[in-house]
Amino acid sequence: MTANGGDPGDSKSFGGQDGGPARPSGRPALPKMLRRRGVLAGGLGGLAALAGAGFLLRDELPFARHDDRSHLDGRFRRLRLAAPHPEHDPIIVLAQRQGIFARYNLEVSFPTGLVAARDALGLLQNGSVDGALVSVLSWLPELLPAYPGRTAPPLSAKLVLGLQSNSARLLVPRKGPIRKIEDLYGKAIGLADPHASDRMFFSIMMRRKGMNPDRDVRWVAIPPDRFGDALAANEVQALAGHDPVIWQVRERLHLNELASSMTGSYGIRVGRTLGVRDDLLRTDPQAAAAVSLALFDAAVSVARDLDAAASVLSDDLEDMEPDMVLRMLRSEGHSVHPTGGALRAQVAQYIDELKLLGLVEDSVDSGSVARRCCASVMPG
Known part of the structure; x- marks a missing residue:
């Protein structure tokens, strides 16, 4: 996410602080x-009470049919997506290990070594990848027409699928x-x-x-x-x-x-989303639909069988026992997959929340901006 670069006392500042004094001896360290x-950085954003949440959850269902390949052309495609620590991501791991990408005639690769959302979005900005999986609150500073402290033009990309709530x-x-x-x-x-x-x-x-x-x-x-x-x-x-x-x-x-x-209405807010480049949407919209459907299937599989997801993840999270991974997954929100109008409504609410921080002008029409930031690619 782009830092705003303002004065630390300014409500529009999101700069960092120094890390403090040197490590005292004899203190406990983490594993x-x-x-x-x-x-894991950049990961999963989202918050605030969700008025009309039941409507949004009902609204998402027609936009996201599980394993619907009837409208796809069957072509084989290679795509590159970026995500922080894909080896720790249950949706990505299951999509790869269970052959879900292949089910949609896709070969999807993920660059290694990414540790932050800004790394993934940087690859999207320079055209190295076709899409990225990061939090909505990491996407918006790069998608909005005007954002404090950003020096590059807005990303030429659209959000197409919500994958889960925040953690x-x-x-x-x-x-x-x-x-x-x-x-x-x-x-x-x-x-x-x-x-x-x-x-x-x-x-x-x-x-x-x-x-x-x-x-x-x-x-x-x-x-x-x-x-x-x-x-x-x-x-x-x-x-x-x-x-x-x-x-x-x-x-x-x-x-x-x-x-x-993950508490109360916060837990039904989408946190992480898939976004794809505008030129992919223009030249090959079925590629965007195929990868969205594949990731949706993987997200549904995680939500339906957290035990299996924990077993798979524990292979990569070597310092976490399977029962610890399972308890973590059970505390998260894995049944939040909005698309279409439901996704746009939630993105608009995030834009309204950025107004609270002084990062978006109050006069901005959040609904209109959300429509420009999102695209519908899933089957109707």
Whole structure:
């Protein structure tokens, strides 16, 4: 996500902070998986109460029929998609291992070594990939016609499929004084990437509580292997991130979940979406339809059989036992797959929430902008 580059006291600033003092000796560190693999960044955004949620969930069904290949031409296609840590993504892993891409005559590859949404979107910007799977809150700063601090033109891409809700968590020590969002006034929050969607997600939540997320709290960039040290040394008083890293932090350090994107109406908001290049939509719309259908099938498979998804994921998350992976997946929202009008409505709500942060002008017609940011490619 593009940093806004403003003054730290400005409500439009989303810059990072220094990581704090050097690591004290004898402090507990996080498991080696976090040191070796790094942090999932950019991942899964989404929040706020969802008025008319039942309508949106009903509305998505006609746009997303499971395993509907009748309208496709049967051509074989090779596509490249970008996503942070695809080897940790249950939808991508299942689509590859269960032959779901091949079912739609697709060969889909994912560049390795991507750790943040901005890495994936950068590849899309330079034409190296056909699409990307990142959070809505990472997409919008690159898609909106005007966005503070962005120097490049808007991405020439459209959102076509919601894949799941977000998995953002805000953690605090169990015996500490922080019991609600408002208790974060004057506190420092550690996170691996200050430009990832996790910060924006919780910033919107704070704004709804009457807080200024750039003035009332301090965001501190900390490598994930120092999360435990930073809490123990009181460098930070809370930690923010998303799964699987933040789940492992919660479990190993025995922290309380102050807030998350998985409670109440937040859990039915789409977090991560597939977006594809405009030129692919123009020249080969059936390619976009095929990959959308394949990923939808994979997302449905994950939601229907979390045990199988946990078994597959545990092969790659070597420091997490299968039961720990399963508990993580069960706490997430895997049945949120909006397309068409349902996706546009949720994207419009995100745009309205960016207005709360002063990142989008109040005069902007969120519905019109959402229509420009989204495309319908699934069968009707």
